[in-house]
Amino acid sequence: EVQLVQSGAEVKKPGESLKISCKGSGYSFTSYWIGWVRQMPGKGLEWMGIIYPGDSDTRYSPSFQGQVTISADKSISTAYLQWSSLKASDTAMYYCVRHLTPMMEDAFDIWGQGTMVTVSS
């Protein structure tokens, strides 16, 4: 079964750093783009960025460029989303997604269960 399993919920203080994970299984992890999607409480979906684990080629939305870092460790089939200094406005559910085919252009067919990040003093 193809699946993405994300790390658990996090509660952090403003200014702290954080790295959440997304482990792929059931398919060739290095052959498919992995993306991250943010959903703030009660709001819509926002595309953040993607990475191709095979060569670590990464693209970001202008809204998130410089605010987060996307990375991947292909040896353990895991993608990451990290912050160096969290803000209260980073409070949201974060989903990792796999593309339907190895093409960057394609839709997101597999979604992780989501990781809730709460940033509060």
Add this chain to the structure above:
Amino acid sequence: QSALTQPRSVSGSPGQSVTISCTGTSSDVGGYNYVSWYQQHPGKAPKLMIYDVSKRPSGVPDRFSGSKSGNTASLTISGLQAEDEADYYCCSYAGSYTPFVFGTGTKVTVL
């Protein structure tokens, strides 16, 4: 890069059809045949319903259909059922530099 525009809400009675529009620009919706649609029930992860404008993944009922004209894509749900009540989001490829943009989302209510 601005979000694609969707109506805030649409509604219909069981058995009726509803159509959700998704308006972008020639740099996203109008420029590529890579529009997808996602269904999200409360508290759940989104689910892919339509990809490449009009293709349905295995397991998605054929009462869900997609189309595109110019800079506007559409999702039609025919024979509306109670379980179709959810939020729906469109998404379009927008070029290799900043590849994707989501729509603003539409709440579908089954009356």
